[in-house]
Amino acid sequence: xxxKVNVWFVGAGPGHPGxxxxxxxxxxxxxxxxLYDRLVNPGILTWxxxxxxLIDSGKTPGGEQMExxxxxxxxxxxxxxxxxxxxxxxxxxxxxxxxxxxxxFLTKAKIAYEVVPGVTAxxxxxxxxxxxxxxxxxxxxxxxxxxxxxERSVCGKTLVGYMAVEGLAEFLKRATELGFSKKTPAGLVGxxxxxxxxxxxGTVADLAxxxxxxxxxxxxxxxxxxxxxxxxxxxxxxxxPLAGKRIVLTVSANLGKGWREVFEEQGAEVWELPMTRIxxxxxxxxxxxxxxxxxxxxxxxxxxxxxxPRAVCDMRNIFGKKIAVVGHSTAEVLRSIGLRADWVGxxxxxQALAQxxxxxxxxxxxxxxxxxxDGELRRGLQKKGVKVLSCVIYxxxxxxxxxxxxxxxxxxEGADWVVFASGTAAERFRRLIPKWxxxxxxxxxxxxxxxxxxxxxxxxxxxxxxxASVAGVLRAMLKxxxxx
Ligand code: SAH
Numbered sequence: 001x002x003x004k005v006n007v008w009f010v011g012a013g014p015g016h017p018g019x020x021x022x023x024x025x026x027x028x029x030x031x032x033x034x035l036y037d038r039l040v041n042p043g044i045l046t047w048x049x050x051x052x053x054l055i056d057s058g059k060t061p062g063g064e065q066m067e068x069x070x071x072x073x074x075x076x077x078x079x080x081x082x083x084x085x086x087x088x089x090x091x092x093x094x095x096x097x098x099x100x101x102x103x104x105f106l107t108k109a110k111i112a113y114e115v116v117p118g119v120t121a122x123x124x125x126x127x128x129x130x131x132x133x134x135x136x137x138x139x140x141x142x143x144x145x146x147x148x149x150x151e152r153s154v155c156g157k158t159l160v161g162y163m164a165v166e167g168l169a170e171f172l173k174r175a176t177e178l179g180f181s182k183k184t185p186a187g188l189v190g191x192x193x194x195x196x197x198x199x200x201x202g203t204v205a206d207l208a209x210x211x212x213x214x215x216x217x218x219x220x221x222x223x224x225x226x227x228x229x230x231x232x233x234x235x236x237x238x239x240x241p242l243a244g245k246r247i248v249l250t251v252s253a254n255l256g257k258g259w260r261e262v263f264e265e266q267g268a269e270v271w272e273l274p275m276t277r278i279x280x281x282x283x284x285x286x287x288x289x290x291x292x293x294x295x296x297x298x299x300x301x302x303x304x305x306x307x308x309p310r311a312v313c314d315m316r317n318i319f320g321k322k323i324a325v326v327g328h329s330t331a332e333v334l335r336s337i338g339l340r341a342d343w344v345g346x347x348x349x350x351q352a353l354a355q356x357x358x359x360x361x362x363x364x365x366x367x368x369x370x371x372x373x374d375g376e377l378r379r380g381l382q383k384k385g386v387k388v389l390s391c392v393i394y395x396x397x398x399x400x401x402x403x404x405x406x407x408x409x410x411x412x413e414g415a416d417w418v419v420f421a422s423g424t425a426a427e428r429f430r431r432l433i434p435k436w437x438x439x440x441x442x443x444x445x446x447x448x449x450x451x452x453x454x455x456x457x458x459x460x461x462x463x464x465x466x467x468a469s470v471a472g473v474l475r476a477m478l479k480x481x482x483x484x
Pocket of ligand 1: 039089090092093095097119122
């Protein structure tokens, strides 16, 4: 089941705020507590929410450097309170930053964490000075080494190899010539951070054979040194329930606000391809006339409410009208444009609104809808003898300009899940990618109507949420994953 992450080790980059990663900024913007290092550019802290507690770990009230023990204590204390704790470090958190020690401590305390790598100063500093750290024909090796003063005791070192899968045996032999014993732990990381991440662990002596057996292919990096053994305690990524899963989100940006983060938190790689866009229809005289003639105005979606101010031309046109909405979230959006609903349906769906209709038969009802609205409300009211007119004030149009390489990659590599919040999205996404070469995703959907339409469109519905929320979709998805 979903395991809550409470601590994020985030690399703030070398200094320039723009060199922090998108993911780092994303996580920072939702932090409750930020424990930041001396080297972090304070300009970056403006991305933390206004309520976040910002703690300078470089300083104690006495003005000295905060003890490492104290940092550990704070991380655990806030994480145990259920707060989202960001441990913000200059450069990369695992490069000379003691991030590894802090992660070890959290592992011991059984607190889940995530690492967001950063651009390390050892690469960025030289790059900004016009110095590439490697250069074809000039340099084949970079050494990151700690200054003599900072080194407390002589200990091991780490060798990282690029482009070393082919000829791995020779690479490892070269490592022994550089002073690594045959027993030194060594690891191969293929497709690191991606959907297909593969890790093989061995020693300098046997890694080549082991990785051949495992079939890890390029791109991959090799790591040689005692730090490789830390993986036993610090492997955090594979533990996330959706690690390595690719999820395509088709919900609209409005409805799906915050959805990406929810899946990412479980380790998923998320691609956002909204299949619906809302466009308001330009104001028309006819719309205004119909509005003025109605007794009741009915909204069956938040999109309709948002399009309304434009459609009505002048709010004084609704003087004296009564307003009904399908449910509470629509009522809330209505309040945001300065109107209060006279009647709120008891949802879900417009059927409930029709059943509980408060108006009289003689009253004229006008539905303000989109171009793909279902006729449930109209049928329900007509059954009761209430006359209903409709006016389309917004259009739900398909995606535009999904980049071709994105579609090509999806068709070729596939995905694990696709999330649909409406039948329209299921249909549009099928039309966008009618044939999959590999890995056609399973569908995770909201509600029975979407499930039915998704099946009709040829999707395998493997997770169905009863409630219209991302939490519900996630729960259904995790359940399906754990049943495998
Ligand atoms: N985790 C950090 C390094 C922390 S050690 C990283 O990955 O970059 C701190 C050292 O990093 C400093 O003493 C300095 O040598 C180097 N450093 C950090 N920021 C730097 C910057 N903006 N320019 C040059 N060196 C920097």
